[in-house]
Amino acid sequence: MFATISVVVVFVIISNSPNTSSQDSTQWNLPDGAKARLGKGLINEIQFSPGGTRLAVASSMGIWIYGAYTGQELDLFKWHKGNVYSVAFSPNGNTIATGSDDRFILLRDTRTGTHIRTLNYHKDSVMKVVFSPDGKTIASGSKDNTLRLWIVKTGKHIHKLTGHTDDVVSVAFSPDGNIVASGSLDRTIRLWNTKTGKLIRTLTGHTNHVMSVSFSPDGNIVASGSMDGTIRLWNANTGTQLRTLNEDPIAGFSVSFSPDGKTLASGDTYGTIRIWNVKTGKLIRTVTGHTSYIHKVVFSPDGKTLASGSMDGTIRICFANTGTHLNTFKGHTFFVDSVAFSPDGNTIASGNGDGTIRLWNTKTRTHIRTLSGNMLFVNSVVFSPDGKTLASGSLNRSHAIRLWNTKTGEQIHTLTGHTDYVRSISFSPDGNTLASGSDDVTIRLWNAKTGDHFRTLTGHTKDVTSVSFSPDGNTLASGSRDDTIRLWNANTGIHIRTLTGHTKHVLSVSFSPDGKTLASGSVDHTIRLWNTNTGTHIRTFTGHTSYSHSVSFSPNGKTLASGGRKEIRLWNVKNGEHILTLTGHNAAVSEVSFSPDGKTIASGSHDGTILLW
Known part of the structure; x- marks a missing residue:
């Protein structure tokens, strides 16, 4: 029953939107004076809706909504004035929260699309927002080195959690909501009491930035992914390190537990997803297909599928049990550092921060082809x-x-x-x-x-x-x-x-x-x-x-x-x-x-x- 309600709730905001009737997403939510938009921006985070039928993508230009399995573009929300780093659905699907480099957290009603409130105490970019399991609290991590806790219903700021000495880029609630974990570029994970705002303990051992933290469904384990090339599992109750997963010393940008807690998915700098047995620490399988580093991996609510977003501009959906590829959503793009028209005006070339060159048809506004070849950050193109x-x-x-x-x-x-x-x-x-x-x-x-x-x-x-x-x-x-x-x-x-x-x-x-x-x-x-x-x-x-x-x-x-x-x-x-x-x-x-x-x-x-x- 809960899943059915969630599906309906998220569908309402999409079906009421004027964009859903448009077949050409290059025309959606354009600024005044613009005729078209090429590219969908950099993928920062992806999240399934509670019912699992929609996928929300926080990007450098807004929030995209897709059909989770069809890949159909359903909407683009331009709520922020900056890069959107994080998106989260409330557990009941009624509210969507977003965090941006404009320093604001925005709450929107998914049933009507109306703005509920703005949370704005952070002094720098908001890198992560997450709802507590009961949906009553939001935790946010920021480049201002702090976490903040908020009451969803009123927007009241509850606690400012300080202690990190660098950007807080990942935040996760324990299943009972009593603890919040934070991962930081200062190489540490911190566990906090959500009621008092007090630090419980600091987990140390990583030798480079901690990019992702996640609680197991039973709340006993914290997983962390780091730029030091390791994924570490920690006892959430004692802070003791249980094991290190590092089949290859490749930086882990994202970690995510399956809903049953038996497996852990990780995404790395080379575009590979690894599925691990949590109990033994053994690698179960490797899933390939991405060609650049993976920002985010996330299981669907039923645990049957896995979604991954990469700097290669794609989101890939695969079966969690087999790794079999289901679908690829294309069109997201990294930094554009150079653009040039062809002499006849029919083609635009763009040089991109992911080391590729993309050619676009100016009449149809479609992507023609991508040129690649051992390049980094293409900063100049000319016909x-x-x-x-x-x-x-x-x-x-x-x-x-x-x-x-x-x-x-x-x-x-x-x-x-x-x-x-x-x-x-x-x-x-x-x-x-x-x-x-x-x-x-x-x-x-x-x-x-x-x-x-x-x-x-x-x-x-x-x-x-x-x-x-x-x-x-x-x-x-x-x-x-x-x-x-x-x-x-x-x-x-x-x-x-x-x-x-x-x-x-x-x-x-x-x-x-x-x-x-x-x-x-x-x-x-x-x-x-x-x-x-x-x-x-x-x-x-x-x-x-x-x-x-x-x-x-x-x-x-x-x-x-x-x-x-x-x-x-x-x-x-x-x-x-x-x-x-x-x-x-x-x-x-x-x-x-x-x-x-x-x-x-x-x-x-x-x-x-x-x-x-």
Whole structure:
């Protein structure tokens, strides 16, 4: 009877939502001025509804609701103004709680979707929220190093639990609700009395961050997963360590007991789920399929299935007893650090923090393919002028640049020679040359057809963060963490002049379509315009309250777009006036780009999404 009621309750909030009638989730809950959203953001946590029919996903852009077995997108809730780290259903399914980097805990009625109350005593991001077994209390863990206990019915703050010396990232109630366990980046687990708020004991032994804690259903065991590569089982009554599970020394991001308490599931940094026998500590089976680290593993309420969420952008559902794969929910994305339109405007390429490049169809707003190949954090992507080749730079250990066939997704060339991370790449207008800027303080020029290196430009004294060719191909501009911009003769490699005026690192440089003006964005929160013929400073745009990560001219040269902290600003190039601010991202805007026809702006963000405006 209880399970039936829970199913109905969670169904009500979904069926009453205007999003459920829409077949295209790229249109759901868009900010003002946006036309579409590509990507669903980073998976932070997943939770089954009490009836087991729905799966809630806390992500960097909101809370997604899925059919737990069908994978159907049912809704997207944009309740917070930041990254949502945690989501929890009350035991009766009537309330959903969420915690975010906006420091708030929000309670919503699942039957109506209405806001119940906001809990807001934390001083930093809320990393975890969890209901007590009777549903009367909420415990929350935060980056402010504290836990807090709250009365659900009134929102009253009961206790502030202090003692951890670093972020509290995991919290779990004992089955009787009398104890709450907390896991912290300070490498410890602490057990607290929920009635008094007093510390009972501290469990020590982990040698790196504790990422996850969980009570066994009988309350006698606490399991902990750590970045030290071990999973540890502890006697909850005495604090004694029972055993260490470490078949392989691989960091455990998440641990979860089965409802019968006989098995423990763990997810690791390499995308593997391991199922353990709690009584013997023996590994029962290994479940593979993910390609990157697993944020969360959780059993369904009936214990028959296991859900896992990974940095690879997928949620996988499998049978708990056999590990057999049931379904994969796709579309979630890690940090977007670079975006570029193809010359015909039909494709967008995005460079992502998970080491992949994704190609998107701008007309259908669908994912075309993913390019991958031993890369870490792809921070620069650019199409060749004919659109047939895509170049990418990333923070990989080989410091290589890769060239890809855009039609087939095959890798064409790997360009090596830089001795540190590649931060920026740019094709010459004729497509024959590729320029790259690196943390090795150099700019390298490459033959884009053969991949051969033919010239190195030196002069900057710190990392080269941005490179850009002028429209005629005769000049190359470079921005650096030495706070300067340098102009170079692209044909000879001779230094033309240095532009000074920024007071902090220059992060982005871009030529106007006529080549007469150069725009630069900086850590000093300003954008500057420069005369490229004389090097004279024309004007400064102010208004960003954080780094200006990216600048881009419209094709007609009349408008400049700049990306900053959660916002895109549009400026009148001629008079310097601020035209409009576009908001809607939940994290820093890493890059902005105009479509070739000037009708669309694409913005990539560390919230894992691309917005089309």
